[in-house]
Amino acid sequence: MGIGQLGGSIALGGRAAGLFDWVTGFGRRDDSLQRVRALGLCDATTTSATAAVADADTVVLAVPLRAIPGIVDSIANALRPGALIIDVGSVKGTAPRDIEARLPPTVMFVSCHPLAGSEHFGPDAARADLFAGRRCLICPTPRISAAALERARALWQALGAEVLTMPADLHDRVMAAVSHLPHVAAYALAGALGQLAPEVESAARDLPTTSLRDTSRVAASSSAMWQDIFLENRAALLPLIDALATRLDEIKEAIATGNDARLGALLDAGRASRARIVPA
């Protein structure tokens, strides 16, 4: 359900790994499904959610975060008993419990988050090896069974990912730090360069730097997707945005007042906290 970078990569990778005999791709927009067919990501496509899941052993919810409840309600009665349902949402919060509550007890539900997206999106960004060597987080829900967890784990392992389980609350706080805040920073940085004087913007275009390219890379991501993520995870994200704004202001003050020692200490502190969190 939803054949973008993640859904399409699960389709491609799952077929390559022999997990799936047949993949039906569901989408709302026919032009997008046309592209899915042209790329050969699925065996068939449909704009009918119930038709998509009618015969399915495995259902992957890879639609935007806020579209999930509506999709779940529309498929709940069409699901095959014993089917495995997974979502791949980037924010958990109360969503996994909510999805589980909307599903019949005859199916297995496992809430997953593979850490494998990039700034590219849409069906063209799908790759069979997207999950190879990456981590996939599973946030257990109240009704999760050992059998369901094992099926989901086997699926991700077949796609090349290593599975870790984590409570939804901790998941959201960690993702706010290692993913959502970096995206906010990149969008803000890119936005700050939107009003350069014409001669500066023109010269900037001719002088590509790796620092700007990398620091702003994820600002090329889907705005619609990140808008959802920021809003859904606002509770964990807002305090970190405040911390970023405070740090930025401290650096600015140290530069403006020519406070050498203070500026050095602030840069050293950033360097040190990055070294603790980001593997070399």
Add this chain to the structure above:
Amino acid sequence: MGIGQLGGSIALGGRAAGLFDWVTGFGRRDDSLQRVRALGLCDATTTSATAAVADADTVVLAVPLRAIPGIVDSIANALRPGALIIDVGSVKGTAPRDIEARLPPTVMFVSCHPLAGSEHFGPDAARADLFAGRRCLICPTPRISAAALERARALWQALGAEVLTMPADLHDRVMAAVSHLPHVAAYALAGALGQLAPEVESAARDLPTTSLRDTSRVAASSSAMWQDIFLENRAALLPLIDALATRLDEIKEAIATGNDARLGALLDAGRASRARIVPA
């Protein structure tokens, strides 16, 4: 003069290209020069600035920005007539005029800035091909001669770089946008992650994301070097830090108030300005 990533790479690349018969490396600290010798970056090393330049056809000033005037004063009377002197400073401002004024009229001075640094620094980060395919900016000074410009251009071209000339003032405004502001953003982001709760920091370490890695990459740079650059270029940099702080605050407000449309517009604007400035 100064055998870090840039100075060491010019030494290595210049010898590989047949530009230099002999390279003497100057540094203040003997432990650093010991490393320079162990890496084979120079034919000889010395802690005497005058001894280093006495016989030199070409002198490369690759010491930290604020150390340049002192070094220039100490070598001015020892320079060979006709020698080419270049600096590789990341901020120009009035520094090139100042260096030129301190040098005897018998030498040729050209102020250069190769866009080739990375977050790695020190002699171990030197590479013969560091400048291959990169740009090098030359900021002409009042006394620059066509012959001096040609010698400097030939040097950078032999190292694989493409040379562009640009007024020092425009250089500093462009670099504030494409390099200095991204470094401020990366240091602030990394610093903001310095006070995570222990369980969040611990989980973050186990969940490497490409977004945090790339967005914060340049916060691994030399704090001492960037402290100098931020302070030297404060006039061009501070208005951009203000723009970044404003944009960050706008994004925060849109998230806090759940203003979907406004948040989407802010992210779209960041995406669009990045697309204008950063080549795909």
